[in-house]
Amino acid sequence: MRLRFGRRRRDEELDEEIRSHLEMAIRDRIERGESPEEAAHAARREFGNEGLVRETTREMWGWGWVERLFTDIRYGLRMLRKSPGFTAVAIITLALGIGANAAVFSVISAVYLRPLPLKDGSRLVTFSTPPVTRWIETTQKGQTAGHARVSWIDHARTIKFATLCLSGTVDFSDGKGTSQPVQASEVSSNFFPLFGLEPRIGSGLGAATRGKTVAELSYGFWQERYGGAPSVLGKTVELNGKPFTIAGVLPRGFDFPDGAKVWMPLPTRPGFAFPRLTMARKVARLAPGASLGQARTELNTIAQNLPFSIIQGFGRRADVEPLQGQMAGFAGPLFLLLFVSAGLLFLIACAGVANLLLARGSGRLQEMALRSALGGTRGRLVRQLLTESLMLSLAGAGVGLLIGWPGIAFARGVAPVPALLARGISLNAWVLGFATVAAVAATALSGVLPALAASRLAPGEALKSGAPGALSAGRGRATSRLQSLLGVTEIALACMLTICAGLLIHSFWKVANIDPGFRPDHVATAAVSLTGPAYKTPLSRVTFYRQALERVRAVPGVRDAAFGTPPLAFPLFLRGRLRRMMLWMPSRILNSSSFSMEGVGVSPRYFRTLGIPLLEGRSFNAEDTPTSRRVAIVNEAAETLALFHGRNPLGRVVYTDGNKPATVVGVVGNVSETRLDARRVPTIYSPITQAPGEGSALLVRTAGDPAAVTSAVREAVHEVDPGVPVSQFRTMRQAISLSLTGPRFRVTLLGLFAGLAVLLAVLGVYGVVAHAVSRRTHEIGIRLAMGAEPVDVWRMVLRQAAWLALAGVGFGVAAAAGLARLLAWFLYGVAPLDPLTFALVPLLLAGVAIGACLAPAWRAARVDPNVALRYE
Amino acid sequence: MEKKRGYRNRIELLQGTLDLLVLQTLQWGPQHGYSISNAIRTHSGSVLQVDTGSLYPALHRLERQEWIAAEWKVSENRQRVRVYRLTAAGRRHLAAERSRWEQFTTAIAGVLSPARREGET
Numbered sequence: 005m006r007l008r009f010g011r012r013r014r015d016e017e018l019d020e021e022i023r024s025h026l027e028m029a030i031r032d033r034i035e036r037g038e039s040p041e042e043a044a045h046a047a048r049r050e051f052g053n054e055g056l057v058r059e060t061t062r063e064m065w066g067w068g069w070v071e072r073l074f075t076d077i078r079y080g081l082r083m084l085r086k087s088p089g090f091t092a093v094a095i096i097t098l099a100l101g102i103g104a105n106a107a108v109f110s111v112i113s114a115v116y117l118r119p120l121p122l123k124d125g126s127r128l129v130t131f132s133t134p135p136v137t138r139w140i141e142t143t144q145k146g147q148t149a150g151h152a153r154v155s156w157i158d159h160a161r162t163i164k165f166a167t168l169c170l171s172g173t174v175d176f177s178d179g180k181g182t183s184q185p186v187q188a189s190e191v192s193s194n195f196f197p198l199f200g201l202e203p204r205i206g207s208g209l210g211a212a213t214r215g216k217t218v219a220e221l222s223y224g225f226w227q228e229r230y231g232g233a234p235s236v237l238g239k240t241v242e243l244n245g246k247p248f249t250i251a252g253v254l255p256r257g258f259d260f261p262d263g264a265k266v267w268m269p270l271p272t273r274p275g276f277a278f279p280r281l282t283m284a285r286k287v288a289r290l291a292p293g294a295s296l297g298q299a300r301t302e303l304n305t306i307a308q309n310l311p312f313s314i315i316q317g318f319g320r321r322a323d324v325e326p327l328q329g330q331m332a333g334f335a336g337p338l339f340l341l342l343f344v345s346a347g348l349l350f351l352i353a354c355a356g357v358a359n360l361l362l363a364r365g366s367g368r369l370q371e372m373a374l375r376s377a378l379g380g381t382r383g384r385l386v387r388q389l390l391t392e393s394l395m396l397s398l399a400g401a402g403v404g405l406l407i408g409w410p411g412i413a414f415a416r417g418v419a420p421v422p423a424l425l426a427r428g429i430s431l432n433a434w435v436l437g438f439a440t441v442a443a444v445a446a447t448a449l450s451g452v453l454p455a456l457a458a459s460r461l462a463p464g465e466a467l468k469s470g471a472p473g474a475l476s477a478g479r480g481r482a483t484s485r486l487q488s489l490l491g492v493t494e495i496a497l498a499c500m501l502t503i504c505a506g507l508l509i510h511s512f513w514k515v516a517n518i519d520p521g522f523r524p525d526h527v528a529t530a531a532v533s534l535t536g537p538a539y540k541t542p543l544s545r546v547t548f549y550r551q552a553l554e555r556v557r558a559v560p561g562v563r564d565a566a567f568g569t570p571p572l573a574f575p576l577f578l579r580g581r582l583r584r585m586m587l588w589m590p591s592r593i594l595n596s597s598s599f600s601m602e603g604v605g606v607s608p609r610y611f612r613t614l615g616i617p618l619l620e621g622r623s624f625n626a627e628d629t630p631t632s633r634r635v636a637i638v639n640e641a642a643e644t645l646a647l648f649h650g651r652n653p654l655g656r657v658v659y660t661d662g663n664k665p666a667t668v669v670g671v672v673g674n675v676s677e678t679r680l681d682a683r684r685v686p687t688i689y690s691p692i693t694q695a696p697g698e699g700s701a702l703l704v705r706t707a708g709d710p711a712a713v714t715s716a717v718r719e720a721v722h723e724v725d726p727g728v729p730v731s732q733f734r735t736m737r738q739a740i741s742l743s744l745t746g747p748r749f750r751v752t753l754l755g756l757f758a759g760l761a762v763l764l765a766v767l768g769v770y771g772v773v774a775h776a777v778s779r780r781t782h783e784i785g786i787r788l789a790m791g792a793e794p795v796d797v798w799r800m801v802l803r804q805a806a807w808l809a810l811a812g813v814g815f816g817v818a819a820a821a822g823l824a825r826l827l828a829w830f831l832y833g834v835a836p837l838d839p840l841t842f843a844l845v846p847l848l849l850a851g852v853a854i855g856a857c858l859a860p861a862w863r864a865a866r867v868d869p870n871v872a873l874r875y876e
Numbered sequence: 877m878e879k880k881r882g883y884r885n886r887i888e889l890l891q892g893t894l895d896l897l898v899l900q901t902l903q904w905g906p907q908h909g910y911s912i913s914n915a916i917r918t919h920s921g922s923v924l925q926v927d928t929g930s931l932y933p934a935l936h937r938l939e940r941q942e943w944i945a946a947e948w949k950v951s952e953n954r955q956r957v958r959v960y961r962l963t964a965a966g967r968r969h970l971a972a973e974r975s976r977w978e979q980f981t982t983a984i985a986g987v988l989s990p991a992r993r994e995g996e997t
Contacts, residue, residue, distance in 0.1 A: 017948075018932075021909065021958045025928070028910045031953070057929045064936040 080392035098400025101353025103408035114428030123200030128327040162294035206252030218251040225265035354449040365458030385459035393451025397443035495812025498765035505758035506841040514833035521675035523615030527736040528710035545696035555720035566610040569697030605695035621670030628691040636666040642686035785872025794865035805857035813846035906961035
């Protein structure tokens with residue numbers, strides 16, 4: 005405001021100064037004898053161009069650029085308002101391009117760029133420890149009272165506060181009635197101090213609490229289960245049947261690890277909730293001043309010099325990684341793919357807008373010429389046109405953010421990242437900044453060339469009252485060549501994107517049709533958990549399983565039933581980390597002969613229930629009791645292990661954890677593990693009578709719809725023991741579908757991007773052809789008058805369309821062929837240069853593009869020569 | 877178009893020199909724009925005719941650099957005029973510019989009459 009006031013005053017003063025100069029000049033001349041009129045005339049002439057003097061002087065004040073900017077903005081707004089159709093289309097095109105990128109960026113920035121929302125999040129690291137034999141005993145010996153530390157790193161100087169956490173599900177029950185499985189974590193006493201987290205209410209787990217039966221809840225769980233009531237403190241709940249007191253609630257938003265809702269201190273004896281301390285995740289903070297590289301070196305050195313013996317097959321390394329990167333997990337390539345796709349969409353949008361601007365520019369020739377003749381330099385004109393472009397881009401960015409907002413909210417729900425990171429996916433300052441940068445980039449890409457093209461002219465040429473849009477031949481050709489080039493680029497980029505989407509779709513179809521190794525129809529699954537005090541002994545569990553199976557088989561509609569334990573290793577049942585068993589055989593060869601395999605305990609009819617083919621030997625049966633000879637069944641993949649030296653494993657004796665020997669009595673087919681397209685890994689099956697786990701999966705094969713028997717099955721199990729929770733009912737079909745969410749998500753997103761890209765590119769080609777037709781109306785009129793048939797006009801227009809489309813898909817296919825190899829990570833069963841996709845997509849795209857140009861062709865053929873020629 | 881470019885060229889060429897002339901003129905006392913232009917014309921024997929398109933931008937530029945200061949006064953003819961005067965910094969700048977100009981002209985003179993120099997050595 006003050007600027008304008010001061011400005012106005014200085015303008016007035018300058019006017020006055022100039023006026024007084026003139027008056028004095030006139031007066032002097034009059035004194036010298038000239039007449040007043042002569043004097044006035046001569047003085048003015050001598051003074052020169054008043055306006056120019058004023059302008060040049062004003063420029064000395066240094067405010068010139070601000071004033072010019074405002075003028076440009078005002079003028080630009082007026083011009084844009086005058087052609088609402090163009091403005092709308094341009095803004096929507098830019099909105100699609102920028103919006104898609106902003107949405108993708110919001111996810112990427114939340115996962116990789118923004119620091120973890122924890123104290124000093126960037127200095128948190130995880131590290132692994134090489135698995136040692138007899139680890140548990142050593143760890144227990146290494147404990148000092150009350151603290152669970154990873155003792156072998158006590159002397160490390162580059163990291164501080166190492167902490168352990170184990171995670172999995174426990175049965176949570178508030179004492180009355182049924183329990184529900186809840187994600188939980190056992191943590192060492194310095195876990196929360198490491199993250200700098202104080203409990204929101206209550207005192208928390210506190211220090212020196214190993215083995216104490218207190219628990220802390222997450223904020224979300226507290227709200228969900230207790231409605232946020234502070235009275236939850238001090239309440240007693242049962243976790244896996246054991247009573248715990250709730251000692252605190254955490255602040256909002258923390259759910260590390262794995263979405264935990266309940267935290268307990270590490271137990272004094274491992275295996276209460278979760279097996280094996282070796283599976284504990286280790287998190288630490290870098291010491292002040294230490295770098296990641298230094299920590300890596302130091303921990304690796306310590307690991308090299310460990311006095312313990314390491315389990316064969318693992319190296320003596322401690323992999324130190326930043327926590328944030330670890331949390332992002334395997335989503336990296338997906339994000340890259342999305343980012344590149346959004347980037348291609350952005351380029352297509354910019355090319356489209358550039359085309360629009362070129363077309364518009366040729367319609368504004370007279371305006372440009374006038375301004376140029378009045379003294380506007382080329383730079384000035386270009387600046388003004390760029391300001392218009394920038395306004396369009398910023399408006400496009402704004403609308404794009406509006407469109408992208410629900411997309412961002414959606415992404416927050418489905419992004420395959422931990423909740424701690426997903427919280428950061430929102431419309432925040434990062435995203436706004438990115439959108440602004442994208443708008444500027446869009447202006448540069450789409451506005452510079454058209455601005456240069458529109459401002460390049462000799463004034464005389466356009467001021468002639470020719471037909472509107474009649475251009476000198478050379479100039480028109482240059483513009484239309486540029487437009488054609490842009491159109492071809494759009495089609496090429498869209499073709500690339502669509503081929504990628506096509507490859508992914510093809511791959512998804514293949515994955516969805518993989519034979520999982522068993523028969524998934526008519527199979528239902530449920531999770532059963534035997535963690536109460538009644539099931540401490542293996543025998544009690546065996547008894548339960550036997551009785552439960554009898555009852556379940558008696559349910560009408562059930563053909564067969566079986567148990568498999570632990571549930572995590574079950575095919576497609578739960579996504580999560582797998583339990584590995586160590587397996588080895590005594591061998592005369594000195595190299596390592598121990599291997600890690602999947603270990604599953606199964607009831608006798610397991611293979612039959614699931615439909616896994618028995619290839620050799622026998623399945624487990626009633627002869628295999630807890631006291632009989634230990635037996636095992638391996639799968640096909642295990643046969644290839646060097647363990648068996650390529651011979652038939654039947655009858656061989658293998659040793660498993662705890663040096664227990666077992667004889668191999670059968671070989672079964674491979675099944676998919678957690679994912680349909682995962683490699684089939686060696687697996688060893690034990691009879692459930694000899695390895696009864698506490699958590700297991702109940703499998704039921706039904707005659708009819710598996711979903712119909714859920715309540716009956718649950719009741720059957722509860723007839724044996726009503727306190728045992730039976731939960732997470734799912735049909736196998738549902739489980740398979742669930743395992744496909746990742747690929748499905750990819751395909752949907754990429755398909756969406758490709759669809760938008762095709763839309764924009766086809767619109768672009770349509771625009772180019774339509775504009776060419778309108779420009780050549782005159783010429784077409786002449787041709788028709790000279791005897792050409794409408795069909796010739798059709799041919800002329802469609803030939804241009806075909807050129808554009810074919811050149812576009814040609815380049816697109818070439819580029820896609822070059823880059824398809826990079827997609828290999830996502831593809832299953834489909835070669836990167838898949839002929840089906842590479843043939844179909846270009847054909848479809850070219851067809852659609854040419855089809856879109858039928859309308860202008862039709863319009864062209866209907867040109868009335870009289871009307872067209874009249875314009876001359 | 878040409879005319880405008882012509883203005884600009886002349887301004888660019890004379891800018892440094894014009895500043896010098898204006899500052900020098902103001903050394904004899906504060907004056908307004910019209911009288912500065914007259915003074916320069918008179919003192920140069922009508923050789924240098926500063927057009928207003930160069931003068932006023934120069935005056936305002938010098939003002940911005942705080943080598944001259946301006947204020948509104950009422951002239952004898954009861955007319956409001958904007959009068960410029962030299963500031964202390966302007967005086968210093970003028971002295972520096974003068975010595976540079978003298979060096980410059982001496983150097984050119986030296987080149988233009990090499991015979992005399994040769995004769996001297």
